[in-house]
Amino acid sequence: MTLLPRRRVRRALDTDQRFPTEPLDGALLEVTDVRTMFQTDRGLVRAVDGVSFSLERGRTLGVVGESGSGKTVLSRSIMGLLPKSGVVREGSIVFEGREIGHASPEEMRSLWGTQMAMVFQDPMTSLNPVMRIRRQITEPLLYHLDISRSYANELALALLTSVGIPEPERRLNEYPHQLSGGMRQRVMIAIAIACGPKLLFADEPTTALDVTVQAQILDLLQAQQRERFMAMILVTHDLGVVAGRADEIAVMYAGRIVEKAPTTTLFHQMRHPYTEALVRSIPRLTNRSHTRLDVIHGRPPDLVNAPPGCKFSPRCPYVQDRCRIEEPPLIDADAPGHAYRCWFPVGTPEGRAALERNRAEGRVPVGTIADTVPAADTISAAGVDTASSGGA
Amino acid sequence: MPELPSSPAERLAAEEDREGLPPSEPLLQGLAVELGPQGASARRRLGIAAWIAIAWMVLVIGSAVLASFLPLKDPINWADSSHLNQGPTLAHPFGLDGSGRDVLSRVVYGGRVSLVIGFGSIAIGFVLGGVLGLIAGYFKGRIGGFIGSVLDIFLAFPQLILALAVVTFLGRTTVNVTVALAIVSTPILARIARASTLTWSEREFVLAARAQGARHRRIMFREILPNVLPAMFSLALLGIAVVIVAEGGLAILGASVKPQTVSWGNVIVSGKNSISNAPHIVLAPSIVIFLTVLALNYLGDVIRARFDVRESSL
Numbered sequence: 001m002t003l004l005p006r007r008r009v010r011r012a013l014d015t016d017q018r019f020p021t022e023p024l025d026g027a028l029l030e031v032t033d034v035r036t037m038f039q040t041d042r043g044l045v046r047a048v049d050g051v052s053f054s055l056e057r058g059r060t061l062g063v064v065g066e067s068g069s070g071k072t073v074l075s076r077s078i079m080g081l082l083p084k085s086g087v088v089r090e091g092s093i094v095f096e097g098r099e100i101g102h103a104s105p106e107e108m109r110s111l112w113g114t115q116m117a118m119v120f121q122d123p124m125t126s127l128n129p130v131m132r133i134r135r136q137i138t139e140p141l142l143y144h145l146d147i148s149r150s151y152a153n154e155l156a157l158a159l160l161t162s163v164g165i166p167e168p169e170r171r172l173n174e175y176p177h178q179l180s181g182g183m184r185q186r187v188m189i190a191i192a193i194a195c196g197p198k199l200l201f202a203d204e205p206t207t208a209l210d211v212t213v214q215a216q217i218l219d220l221l222q223a224q225q226r227e228r229f230m231a232m233i234l235v236t237h238d239l240g241v242v243a244g245r246a247d248e249i250a251v252m253y254a255g256r257i258v259e260k261a262p263t264t265t266l267f268h269q270m271r272h273p274y275t276e277a278l279v280r281s282i283p284r285l286t287n288r289s290h291t292r293l294d295v296i297h298g299r300p301p302d303l304v305n306a307p308p309g310c311k312f313s314p315r316c317p318y319v320q321d322r323c324r325i326e327e328p329p330l331i332d333a334d335a336p337g338h339a340y341r342c343w344f345p346v347g348t349p350e351g352r353a354a355l356e357r358n359r360a361e362g363r364v365p366v367g368t369i370a371d372t373v374p375a376a377d378t379i380s381a382a383g384v385d386t387a388s389s390g391g392a
Numbered sequence: 393m394p395e396l397p398s399s400p401a402e403r404l405a406a407e408e409d410r411e412g413l414p415p416s417e418p419l420l421q422g423l424a425v426e427l428g429p430q431g432a433s434a435r436r437r438l439g440i441a442a443w444i445a446i447a448w449m450v451l452v453i454g455s456a457v458l459a460s461f462l463p464l465k466d467p468i469n470w471a472d473s474s475h476l477n478q479g480p481t482l483a484h485p486f487g488l489d490g491s492g493r494d495v496l497s498r499v500v501y502g503g504r505v506s507l508v509i510g511f512g513s514i515a516i517g518f519v520l521g522g523v524l525g526l527i528a529g530y531f532k533g534r535i536g537g538f539i540g541s542v543l544d545i546f547l548a549f550p551q552l553i554l555a556l557a558v559v560t561f562l563g564r565t566t567v568n569v570t571v572a573l574a575i576v577s578t579p580i581l582a583r584i585a586r587a588s589t590l591t592w593s594e595r596e597f598v599l600a601a602r603a604q605g606a607r608h609r610r611i612m613f614r615e616i617l618p619n620v621l622p623a624m625f626s627l628a629l630l631g632i633a634v635v636i637v638a639e640g641g642l643a644i645l646g647a648s649v650k651p652q653t654v655s656w657g658n659v660i661v662s663g664k665n666s667i668s669n670a671p672h673i674v675l676a677p678s679i680v681i682f683l684t685v686l687a688l689n690y691l692g693d694v695i696r697a698r699f700d701v702r703e704s705s706l
Contacts, residue, residue: 081603085533112605120603126596130618139614140604191604 026097027054028198028231029078034091034101036070036077043304044088047073049255051091052330053248057198058229060222062242062263064278065252068300071235072121074252075201078233079116080108095199114144117197119221121204123184127176133160134172137191144195159190163220182213186220193224200225200232206241218245239278243267248337251275254301254311257330261338271333271345273316310341318344318354442694445687452684456503465494467501467654477670486676489659490666495676498659502677505566505655510636512570514628517577522624524578525585526612530593540586546579552641559647566649569642573635584627588620622699629692633685640681656681 036048048070055061063071076082078093080103093101095115100108120126128136137156141147147155153172160168163186176184185205192200202221206214222245225232234242242249242263249266251259251274259272270276280294298315301307307314313323320343328341344354438446455462471492472478478488486495528539546554558572592598593616601615636656642648643657644664651658656677663673 079603081599109605109607112603114605118600118603120596120600122596126600128597128601128615128619131615140606143610144605188600191600195604 027094028057028096029055030092030094031055031078032092032094034074034077034093035089036073036082037088037090039086039088040304045303046255046306047303048077051250051252051255051257053250053257053260055199055231055233057231058226059248060225060232060234060246062246062249063233063235063252064237064239064242064249066237066278066296066300068303069252070255070303071237071252072203073255075118075203075233075235079112079118079201080105081118113140113197114195115197116199116201117192117195118201118203119185119188119192119205122208123181123188124208126188127184129176131175132172133174133176133179133187136187137172137194140191140194155194156190159194160187162224163187163190164216165190181209182217185209185213185217189217189220189224193228193230196228198230200230201235202232203235204237205234206236214241221245240282251278254306255303256311256341258312258342259340260330261333261335261340265333265335265338269333269335269338269347271338271340271347271351272312272342273318273346273351274312275340276346277315310343317358318342318346318351319358320344320354438694441690445690445694448683448687449691452503452680453507455500456507459497459500459504462500464497464500467493467498468652470494470497477666477673479670479672487670487672489662489673490670491662495659495663495673498654498662499656499677499680502654502656502659503680505649505653506636506639506657506681508566509570509573509639509655510632513573513577513635514581514631516570516574517581517631518624518628520574521578521581521583522585522617522620525582525587526589526617526620528582529586529589530608530612530616532590536586539582543579543582543586546575547583551576552638552645555638555642556645556647559642564648564650566653569639569648572642573638576638577631577635581624581627581631585620585624588623589616592616592619622696625699626692626696629688629695633688633692636681637685 031054032052034048034051035046038045038047051070051074053061063074065071073082077089080100082089084105089102091101092099095111100111127133134153134156137159138149138152141152141155142149145152156172157168160171165171165183165186171179171183171187176187179187185208189205200221205221206217209217218241221232221234224230234246236242239249244263246263248260248262250257251266251272253274259266259270259275261269266275267279270279274296277294277296281296283293284291296315301311301314307324309322309324309327310316310319311327313319316323322343326343328343330339330341331345332339333345342351344351472488473492475488476492477490478484478492480487484494484496486499489495489498524539524543528536528543530536555569555572555576558575559568562568562571589612593611598611598615601611606615639648639655640657640660643655643661646661648657649655651661659677660674663670667674
């Protein structure tokens with residue numbers, strides 16, 4: 001039952017708004033010192049604390065971190081999808097030369113769908129259970145683009161075909177519960193790319209899916225992103241997911257970017273102990289069975305009362321006194337575009353000395369950190385390279 | 393295997409039926425798709441009790457609508473003054489009342505007024521309560537709090553007294569009684585709509601719709617409302633039953649429609665003084681009300697069970 005008349009709702013955007021007169025060079029998205037804090041009874045939760053990066057058209061940024069590191073909040077902050085009350089936002093977000101850091105939901109609405117879109121984590125709950133797939137895809141098309149219903153239907157069919165859904169005509173008339181999880185995520189992707197956004201957020205798009213489907217969905221996202229020259233922010237807790245698919249990777253911890261680098265640089269010259277620990281926690285195919293995984297001991301810090309120095313210091317095998325007092329800034333590394341936040345970086349004489357000292361004092365649990373950093377083999381052994389080869 | 397249509401006309405008809413369906417799809421599967429793949433046939437089966445309830449409602453509503461075409465005595469002006477309080481006979485199956493009027497005719501005609509009040513007030517309450525509940529549940533802040541507390545105030549007020557007061561002020565007409573009972577039913581339906589909206593609006597598909605640039609009104613009416621409706625529908629059917637009973641209650645308090653208008657409540661009232669020597673006058677409309685309420689309650693349950701979207705199948 002529909003109470004609203006099935007008329008075409010007026011266009012959300014004027015043509016010149018959709019196709020800006022700005023030159024196409026320059027970053028699509030420029031994020032500077034973004035902070036997002038939530039007011040709670042316990043105090044201010046600093047979910048995102050001073051994050052800066054820039055993203056160019058057609059590029060993919062992988063945002064990696066464990067639960068509670070602020071990666072989802074970061075993507076929702078950029079998109080402006082945060083709750084209305086109890087949120088403190090600071091910093092600047094420039095999208096296509098337009099400051100949107102403090103835009104109202106009404107202003108953001110002109111960007112949602114047509115300029116930026118999001119694929120959500122759980123395809124089980126992000127489709128409306130009582131609406132047919134057809135309507136869920138055509139609705140944004142009719143709303144944003146000035147097209148007829150029959151053309152919208154054609155587009156919906158083309159979209160479903162392009163995201164690799166078999167029998168797309170039949171699926172259009174089905175309800176979400178008749179589709180498998182992987183297919184639902186494909187539908188979600190079809191909806192997200194329907195209006196041709198320039199920036200696509202994929203917020204852990206494969207977490208809720210069967211492992212066998214994960215690679216397919218990631219490949220699909222990558223293929224669509226390349227075909228449409230979208231910029232993509234791929235949020236995940238799995239380094240393996242972004243390894244072959246992101247141009248650049250930002251590792252987040254406790255609301256901060258702790259290391260940021262082009263993908264190959266990150267895996268070959270990782271500097272931050274947290275990145276190293278994340279890579280080590282990927283199970284390796286070459287390990288004998290029943291080998292214990294290298295886990296990161298402890299839990300992420302409380303974001304209300306974060307430790308004063310480096311936020312990773314309580315869990316870091318390289319930790320020194322300085323780390324507990326003074327928070328390291330984002331230091332530029334030798335490689336272009338590579339920056340990290342560490343006083344005793346992995347793979348440097350300082351880092352090795354710090355590790356030696358800790359080991360001599362018996363502070364590092366035996367067997368958690370090897371002497372050399374087998375970064376490159378770790379990745380290939382973890383099957384990361386294999387996953388990336390299927391993308392094109 | 394379905395039989396092949398023999399004549400060209402039949403074939404044409406079969407062809408037409410298939411229009412709009414994918415070619416491979418058997419015709420009936422279109423229905424099954426509506427109800428879900430599992431147990432589609434089991435769900436489509438209603439069971440004998442549901443059919444009896446439907447039949448009863450068809451009988452009651454049909455006779456009320458067609459009352460003037462049925463071979464019934466005039467419910468007000470026809471009277472057999474020689475057989476006052478006569479029990480059921482072949483000519484008058486429900487007997488005659490204290491003024492010699494035909495009770496069957498009065499029950500059938502009374503159904504017109506009672507059903508209009510029942511369906512009308514719930515229809516008003518459904519729309520009003522639905523919209524209020526959606527707004528209150530969707531905008532959880534100041535607006536939602538305000539609407540919520542106003543609804544609570546209405547709920548805290550004794551409902552019969554509220555209806556009584558409204559009818560007394562507005563006058564004892566069918567429309568006013570309908571309005572009075574609509575005022576009573578609105579907060580109840582609004583509460584259900586609000587509670588249901590509160591849970592549905594937290595779902596990720598609402599956020600997904602927002603991320604696609606949908607406006608609040610669109611999200612409320614196109615995304616959330618279809619999910620809220622089933623809960624409201626089943627409650628509304630129960631509500632109709634409750635309102636029909638409430639009309640009887642108001643009649644006994646002398647606050648329903650005027651005595652010269654026939655309603656089920658008024659038929660009961662007309663027999664209440666002779667209940668000891670002529671119980672059929674009170675019993676006939678009471679039993680009709682009882683069966684109607686039973687049928688509506690049962691149908692409400694059936695509808696709820698049918699449209700119950702189980703979490704697992706999401």
